[in-house]
Amino acid sequence: MDYGLKDKVVVITGATGGVGQALVKEFAKEGAKLSISSTSQTKLDKFLNEVDIDKDHLLTTVVDVSKENQVKTLMENTINYYGQLDILVPNAGSEGKALPIQEQTYANFEKTYGINVFGVMYSMKYAAPQMIKQESGHIVVIASDGSMVGAPEMSHYCSSKHAVLGMVKSVAMELGPHGINVNAVCPGAIDTDMMNRIEDMAMTDMSHAQAKKHMPVRTWTIGMQRLQKLLIVLYI
Numbered sequence: 001m002d003y004g005l006k007d008k009v010v011v012i013t014g015a016t017g018g019v020g021q022a023l024v025k026e027f028a029k030e031g032a033k034l035s036i037s038s039t040s041q042t043k044l045d046k047f048l049n050e051v052d053i054d055k056d057h058l059l060t061t062v063v064d065v066s067k068e069n070q071v072k073t074l075m076e077n078t079i080n081y082y083g084q085l086d087i088l089v090p091n092a093g094s095e096g097k098a099l100p101i102q103e104q105t106y107a108n109f110e111k112t113y114g115i116n117v118f119g120v121m122y123s124m125k126y127a128a129p130q131m132i133k134q135e136s137g138h139i140v141v142i143a144s145d146g147s148m149v150g151a152p153e154m155s156h157y158c159s160s161k162h163a164v165l166g167m168v169k170s171v172a173m174e175l176g177p178h179g180i181n182v183n184a185v186c187p188g189a190i191d192t193d194m195m196n197r198i199e200d201m202a203m204t205d206m207s208h209a210q211a212k213k214h215m216p217v218r219t220w221t222i223g224m225q226r227l228q229k230l231l232i233v234l235y236i
Contacts, residue, residue, distance in 0.1 A: 006031035009082045011074070013065050013123060014092030016043040019142060019187075021050075023089060028053040035078040037063035037092070065092045065119030066111075075126035085130045090123040091142040096160075098153040109156045116160035117167070124171055128180070137180040141168050147186050161186075 010027050014020045015036035024036055028051055037060070038044045044060045051058075059081050063070045078085055096112035099105070120141055131137030146158040147165040165184055172182035 003030055005087075007033055008086040009033045009035065009078065009084050010087040010089065011035045011037075011078055011085060011123075011127065012089045012091055013037045013063065013071075013074075013119065014142075016040070016047045017091070017093075020091050021047055023091065025051055028057070031057075032087075033057045033059075033082055035059040035061070035074070035082070037061045037065075037074050039064055063092075065090075065122065066114030068118075068122050071119070071122035072126045075123075075130070079130050084134060085127055086134075086137060088123060088127045088131075088137070088139045089142065090120040090139070092119050093142065093144075094157075095154075096156045099156075100153050101155055104155065112156045112160050113163070116157070117163045120164055121167060124167075124182075128171075128175060131175070131180045132178045135179045137175075139171070139175075139180065139182045141182075141184040143168070143184040143186045145186050147184070 005027060010032045012020055012023055012027070012034065013036075015024050016038040020036075020038075024034060024047075027034060034053065034057060036044070036058075038047075039062065041060070041062050044062070048058070048060070059078060061074045061077055063074050065071055075085065092115055094112050094115040097108050099108060124139060124141075127137070127139065131139075141164060143164050144157075144161040146154065147161040150158045165186070168182055168184040175182055
């Protein structure tokens with residue numbers, strides 16, 4: 001099926017994580033022009049060996065999304081290289097460190113919010129002017145089911161994802177009149193390195209296989225495929 005993504009310029013942050021890698025591969029299959037970021041050029045180089053994409057359809061940038069100037073540079077590089085910006089996927093995220101509230105720290109909240117909240121805000125802030133100029137654009141933020149529920153020892157993570165969903169709702173109202181669609185996707189548990197780290201912190205007495213038994217089967221088995229297709233449908 002042709003989703004109409006050929007030569008669309010797509011920015012994906014956190015491109016070398018589990019979800020990020022799947023999205024990059026899917027957009028590459030559709031012929032999109034990609035601008036992707038990660039915290040390490042080594043991670044990018046290793047991952048891109050697995051991606052079938054024309055070199056002129058790929059731009060990479062090392063970015064810590066909690067740093068405003070680095071996110072600004074990512075968007076400027078994208079616009080200068082491709083001349084447009086059609087789709088933004090703020091995907092970079094952090095699970096932080098699982099702690100009960102009586103042991104929580106400012107540092108844990110600061111790091112988690114820096115990536116999960118401020119990283120999303122900076123991404124939208126510096127993508128919006130170009131999309132407003134074009135009078136078109138699509139932003140889909142990778143949020144979480146933690147945007148709507150809580151979890152023991154994950155107050156830092158769940159509160160950050162609640163903040164993201166509120167931000168998306170507000171920005172959608174701001175940018176909608178300019179022809180820009182703003183949405184969030186809130187997936188449940190997906191079998192990625194990040195989820196494995198959460199298991200290690202929060203499910204210390206369970207193996208990975210045991211943890212899967214406590215999650216909805218459909219989430220673990222086809223969650224990634226559904227997420228990929230849902231994102232693409234949101235852009236049409």
